[in-house]
Amino acid sequence: MAEEYDLVILGAGTGGYVAAIRAAQYGLKVAIVEKDKLGGTCLHKGCIPSKALLRSAEVFATVKRADDFGVSTSGVSLDFSKVQKRKETIIKQLYQGVKQLMNKGKIDVFEGTGRILGPSIFSPTPGTVSVEMANGEENKMLIGQNVIIATGSSARTIAGLDVDGSQxxxxxxxxxxxxxxxxxxxxxxxxxxxxxxxxxxxxxxxxxxxxxxxxxxxxxxxxxxxxxxxxxxxxxxxxxxxxxxxxxxxxxxxxxxxxxxxxxxxxxxxxxxxxxxxxGRRANVKGIGLENTDIEVEDGSIVVNEFYQTKESHIYAIGDVIGGLQLAHVASHEGLIAVDHLARKKPTPIDYLSVPKCIYSHPEIASVGLTEEEAVEKGYKVKVGRFPFKGIGKALVFGETDGFVKLIANEENDDLLGIHMIGPHVTDMISEAAIAKVLDAAHWEVAQTIHPHPTLSEIIGEAALAVDGLAIHS
The missing domain is CATH 3.50.50.60 (FAD/NAD(P)-binding domain)
Known part of the structure; x- marks a missing residue:
C-alpha cells in the first residue's frame, strides 16, 4: 500500500538531508530516499574524506619542517593506513550524526533507489515515487504532495580511459x-x-x-x-x-x-x-523517472526557476543535479529555499555572486564575487587593492607567508565586486568577505572594520585600505 507524505526527497546528500530537516521543522511529514548512505557524496566520497586527507598531508608537511619552529624531530614517517583510518573515523562520526538528525526530525528514511512514476491511481500528479528497496526488503510506493530531486552528481570520465579502480x-x-x-x-x-x-x-x-x-x-x-x-x-x-x-x-x-x-x-x-x-562532474539525471514527467533537462542538468521548481510545479530540484555551482553549501541553501517556497514562506532567491567558493589546497584559496577580468568584461571601472601575507604578523608566526588578498571595487560607487584570497586559512576567513558582499559593503566600510591584532584576518582590512593606496604595513 502506498504511503503518503507532504514531501518526498530523492537523495540524502548535503542538499537532500538539510531540506528534510527544514521541512520537518515546519511540521511536514517527510520521507527521504537514498540508494547509498545518508550524507551522500560529500560525506562519504567527496568533501569530508578529501579534507581529512588534506589535513593529514598538511600536518605531515609541517612536521617535516618543524625545525623552522625550533622543534627538533627525527625519523618522521607517514603511516598511510592510519591516515585512512582517521578519515573513516571522521566519516562514521558525522554519519551517525546525520542519522540522529533524521530520527530527531521523525523523517522516514528509505534505503533504496527512488524513481518518479508520474500520475497514477494514487495521485493525479506525478508525485508518486517507487522505491526499489535495498537489502531484499519489499519495494515501497510513496505519494508526495511535493517532491525534491537531490540526486547529486558523479565524476565525469573520458572515453577510452576506462576507470579500473587500480591504475x-x-x-x-x-x-x-x-x-x-x-x-x-x-x-x-x-x-x-x-x-x-x-x-x-x-x-x-x-x-x-x-x-x-x-x-x-x-x-x-x-x-x-x-x-x-x-x-x-x-x-x-x-x-x-x-x-x-x-x-x-x-x-x-x-x-x-x-x-x-x-x-x-x-x-x-x-x-x-x-x-x-x-x-568535472555530471548530474545524476538518469534512472530517476524524469521521462514520466514534463521536467526539462538542458545540457545534462534539470531546469528550475529561482525557487528550484521544475516545469512540474510541485517537483523541485536542487544541488549538483541542476548544474551551476556544484558546492555542498550551495546545495544545502537551495534545499532550504525550495522547502521555504513549497511551505509558502516567501524565501529570498540566491545571489550566486555572493556565494563563497573554497579550494582546500595548501595554501588554501577562497573567493566571492567577480574576478577582475569578469568585472571589466561587464563594463565596470574597477580599482584594486592587494596585500601580501608576508606583511601580516600572525602569518609570520604561523610560518605561512605565501599568498595575498585581493579586493576589487567599483570605481563609481566603491561597492565590492569581488574578493579573492590565497594563503593560510583563507577558507575560514572568506565568510567575512561574503557578508560584506551580501550587504553591498563598500571597500572603505571593510577598511573601517577593526580587525583584531595579531590575526590573519587583518589582511582583509589592509587589502581594503590598499584599494585607495592607504595600506598601513606595505
Missing part, C-alpha cells in the same frame, strides 16, 4: 587507496585536481598535472591562478597547461600507466604509477 581512478577510487603511489598523473587542473595535486605532493608523491586549458583553476582570478601555479611548482608539482592527451596512446602494465600528450605542438610521453581523472 586509472577518479577521486572516488583515489579516496580508497590502501597505499600511496610513488607517482601520479592528474588529468584536469580544476578544483578537485589541484586539491589532489597539493595533497599528494605534501605526502611526497611525484605529481604531474595535465590541463587542457591555458591555465589551471580557470574560474579563479588570474592573479590567484598565477600564484597557485607558482606555489604548486615550488612544492614540486609539474603543471602542463594547453596539454591535450592522446587517449589512444594509453598503455598499462602491472606497475605503471603511460600516456602521450601534446603541448605547444610538441608531443611528450609521461609515465606514472597511477592516473587520476579530474575532469
Amino acid at each position: 586509472i581512478l577518479t577521486s572516488e577510487e583515489a579516496l580508497e587507496l590502501e597505499s600511496l603511489p610513488t607517482s601520479m598523473i592528474i588529468v584536469g587542473g580544476g578544483v578537485i585536481g589541484i586539491e589532489w595535486a597539493s595533497m599528494l605532493a605534501d605526502f611526497g608523491v611525484d605529481v604531474t598535472v595535465l590541463e587542457a586549458g591555458p591555465q589551471i583553476l580557470p574560474t579563479e582570478d588570474i592573479d590567484i591562478t598565477r600564484e597557485a601555479t607558482k606555489l604548486l611548482k615550488k612544492k614540486g608539482v609539474q603543471i602542463m597547461t594547453s596539454a591535450k592527451i592522446d587517449v589512444d596512446s594509453l598503455e598499462k602494465s602491472e606497475e605503471h600507466v603511460s600516456i602521450t600528450y601534446e603541448m605547444n605542438e610538441n608531443k611528450e610521453r609521461i609515465q606514472a604509477d597511477k592516473l587520476l581523472l579530474s575532469v
Whole structure:
C-alpha cells in the first residue's frame, strides 16, 4: 500500500538531508530516499574524506619542517593506513550524526533507489515515487504532495580511459587507496585536481598535472591562478597547461600507466604509477523517472526557476543535479529555499555572486564575487587593492607567508565586486568577505572594520585600505 507524505526527497546528500530537516521543522511529514548512505557524496566520497586527507598531508608537511619552529624531530614517517583510518573515523562520526538528525526530525528514511512514476491511481500528479528497496526488503510506493530531486552528481570520465579502480581512478577510487603511489598523473587542473595535486605532493608523491586549458583553476582570478601555479611548482608539482592527451596512446602494465600528450605542438610521453581523472562532474539525471514527467533537462542538468521548481510545479530540484555551482553549501541553501517556497514562506532567491567558493589546497584559496577580468568584461571601472601575507604578523608566526588578498571595487560607487584570497586559512576567513558582499559593503566600510591584532584576518582590512593606496604595513 502506498504511503503518503507532504514531501518526498530523492537523495540524502548535503542538499537532500538539510531540506528534510527544514521541512520537518515546519511540521511536514517527510520521507527521504537514498540508494547509498545518508550524507551522500560529500560525506562519504567527496568533501569530508578529501579534507581529512588534506589535513593529514598538511600536518605531515609541517612536521617535516618543524625545525623552522625550533622543534627538533627525527625519523618522521607517514603511516598511510592510519591516515585512512582517521578519515573513516571522521566519516562514521558525522554519519551517525546525520542519522540522529533524521530520527530527531521523525523523517522516514528509505534505503533504496527512488524513481518518479508520474500520475497514477494514487495521485493525479506525478508525485508518486517507487522505491526499489535495498537489502531484499519489499519495494515501497510513496505519494508526495511535493517532491525534491537531490540526486547529486558523479565524476565525469573520458572515453577510452576506462576507470579500473587500480591504475586509472577518479577521486572516488583515489579516496580508497590502501597505499600511496610513488607517482601520479592528474588529468584536469580544476578544483578537485589541484586539491589532489597539493595533497599528494605534501605526502611526497611525484605529481604531474595535465590541463587542457591555458591555465589551471580557470574560474579563479588570474592573479590567484598565477600564484597557485607558482606555489604548486615550488612544492614540486609539474603543471602542463594547453596539454591535450592522446587517449589512444594509453598503455598499462602491472606497475605503471603511460600516456602521450601534446603541448605547444610538441608531443611528450609521461609515465606514472597511477592516473587520476579530474575532469568535472555530471548530474545524476538518469534512472530517476524524469521521462514520466514534463521536467526539462538542458545540457545534462534539470531546469528550475529561482525557487528550484521544475516545469512540474510541485517537483523541485536542487544541488549538483541542476548544474551551476556544484558546492555542498550551495546545495544545502537551495534545499532550504525550495522547502521555504513549497511551505509558502516567501524565501529570498540566491545571489550566486555572493556565494563563497573554497579550494582546500595548501595554501588554501577562497573567493566571492567577480574576478577582475569578469568585472571589466561587464563594463565596470574597477580599482584594486592587494596585500601580501608576508606583511601580516600572525602569518609570520604561523610560518605561512605565501599568498595575498585581493579586493576589487567599483570605481563609481566603491561597492565590492569581488574578493579573492590565497594563503593560510583563507577558507575560514572568506565568510567575512561574503557578508560584506551580501550587504553591498563598500571597500572603505571593510577598511573601517577593526580587525583584531595579531590575526590573519587583518589582511582583509589592509587589502581594503590598499584599494585607495592607504595600506598601513606595505
